[in-house]
Every structure is written in structure tokens, then in C-alpha cells.
Amino acid sequence: MRVPVSWLREFVPVEMDVETLAERIDARGIKIEGIERPWAGLEGVVVARVLEVRDHPNSDKLCLATVDDGLGPVQVVVGIRNMSTGDLVPWAKPGSRVPMLEEPLGAKPLRGEMSNGMLCSPRELAISHEHETGIMLLPEELPVGADLKSVLGLDDAVLDIEVEPNRPDFLSVYGVARETSSILGVQLAEPDTTVEDDPERADEVATVELRAPDGCPFYLARVLRGASTGSTPLQAQARLTAAGMRPVAPIVDATNYAMLELGQPLHAFDMQRLAGPGIVVRRAEPGEHLVTLDDVQRELTEEDLLICDIEGPVAIAGIMGGQTSEVTDSTTDILLESASFTRKGIIRTARRLELHSEASHRFERGIDPE
DSSP: OEEEHHHHHHHSOOOSOHHHHHHHHHTTTOOEEEEEOTTTTOEEEEEEEEEEEEEOTTOSSOEEEEEESSSOEEEEEESOOOOOTTOEEEEEEEEEEOTTOSSOOOEEEETTEEEESEEOOTTTTTSOSOOTTOSOOOOTTSOTTOBHHHHTTTTOOEEEEOOOTTOGGGGSHHHHHHHHHHHHTOOOOOOOOOOOOOSSOGGGTOEEEESOTTTOSEEEEEEEOSOOOSOOOHHHHHHHHHTTOOOOOHHHHHHHHHHHHHSOOEEEEEGGGSSTTEEEEEEOOTTOEEEBTTSOEEEOOTTOEEEEOSSSEEEETTTEEBGGGOOOTTOOOEEEEEEEOOHHHHHHHHHHHTOOOHHHHHHHHOOOOO
């Protein structure tokens, strides 16, 4: 389990340096395998305002951007034209460093035009693996000229924690925080679980039928309207990446963030793609199959526990969702699953299908149903 120290400190407010913290908790049962600094290679990248974007006179694929970090306008040659005048972008100016490159950035001509450093994508900054969407657009509230590493909290360290079979609670930031609180004698802060309820009742717009309580002791569902179609906050993306997960899209990132923080796997279904809409938790029927999110058709047996809508399977319980109900960029209404699945059933199905996920890893170890 990879735990960003800033995340841990939200629940255990300790001021000691990372090395001392790691030494103290390692000596008392939280085995620290290492301390990592994902953004150690990020230096000198600043927030800059785009003043102008224009065509490159000698290239159909490149463009020229004029940016300003508060010290005057400079020109940068850019490969992807997704920014506009007025946008804030991360500028790796000459002399700066980014994690993806071994050498410092410099000023050099590209196809006959001078490029002063580079504008960065999320992948080049090690915030996410995303590169195809282009230059990372920064929140408008960031101050021009600010050091990007500082304003986004990228000066964080990560504790790599060994999770032994008898400590499934260490598969969450809060679980590690609870043990750290006990070791250090520091008060543990409670997670914020406040929710703004809508007058609309979930059981009036969707149904849940539990036909296999031996494999699923309880199943909770919440209906969420107007899900975000924008982008996940950069700080959240950075934490997901630091914790070893790939940022995907706001809805998926939110469920993964909650799982990493609290240890409870969640799954989001697109309400418009659920027949009924309704959920049925049952065993697989002979001959059933499901194409999972990894684009593989899974042949199912009567031992496998499924999450279904009223027409057929939409997920392999506690392991992986199916493509038919997958959330997309156009998803606005979701049915959010929070359930408890028995360890034995998850282990059996995951091994037979050779299909393992962050969710199944936690259910196999055992989660706290409360």
C-alpha cells in the first residue's frame, strides 16, 4: 500500500519529518518498505498565462505559444494545440526539470522557431499517465509565476507499506492513520462523511434485489444525479498516481479515491444503461458470460456471484464491472454500489478467471462491513 504522507497527516496531524515518522511507526508494526518521492525530479516549473497561440510557419503539427509568468512574454513551441489565450499552463522554463526527462530544459530552435523550454502535459509532470489530451490546463485561481510543485502539493513523500495477510486495515489511508494515531498517541481525525441528500428517494427510481445473501451479506446503493463531466482536481489526480492508481475520469477517480482513503471498494453504474433501472445480486446461470471493462469476454459458472440488472449481468461482484453499464464522458446519473462480499467467493472466482483488481484484493483480504 502506497500512502502519500500529506494524506496520512490529514487524519494524524504530526509535524515530524518523514524519515522520523517512518522509523517510529515501522518499529511498532507498520512495516515500511521504502520512502518514495514521485516528484523529486520536478524543479522550476511555474504557472504561466497564455497570451497568444498561433500557427508554426514551418510545421503543420506544431504551434507557437506566447506565455508570461509575470516576468515578461516568451515563446514556446508546442506539439498539441489544446490551450487558448487566457489559459493557465505549466511552463518548464529553461533550466527547469521534469520527471520524464533526465536533463534540464533549455532554449533551442524547433523547425526554425525558438522554443524557451516547454509546456507540460500531466504525464510529463508525473501527475497522471495522460498525454494525448495535450497540455495540462491549470485552475484559474493559481497565481501566475507560482512554483507548480508548491501550489499543487507535489513536494509530497509516499510511504510504501507492506500489508500482511492479517492486516487488511492497512489497505486504506485511514486504516494506516488509525494505527499511526495509536502508536504516536496523537488524536485521530474522523473522515468527513457528510452528504447532501436530495428529496428524491433512491428506492423510487431504482430497485435492489438480493438473491444470494450467502455471498453478499449486504448491498447498499445510492442514486447520484448530475455527475461531473469535467476533470478530476489535479491534487486528487496526483494523490491517485502517487498511491499507484491511474486517474481515468471524475466518477471513476472519485470511487477509487474513496476506496484508497477508507478501504471500501465502490462501483458506479450508468443509470441510463441499467435495465429497469434495477440491481439483482445473484449467482450466474449456466452459459452466461460477460465482457468486463478490460474488454475480455468472461465465461461464468454457477459459483460466480454477479451484479445484474433486470436483463442480465453487468458486473462480476467485487471484482470488475462490465462494459454494458460502464460510465462514460456522457454519464450524468449513476447508481453507486457499496457492498460486502464474502472472501471465499471472491477468491474462488478471481483465481478461476485469473482476474484481479484493487477491489478484489481488498475483498479477498476482508473488509470491515461497518
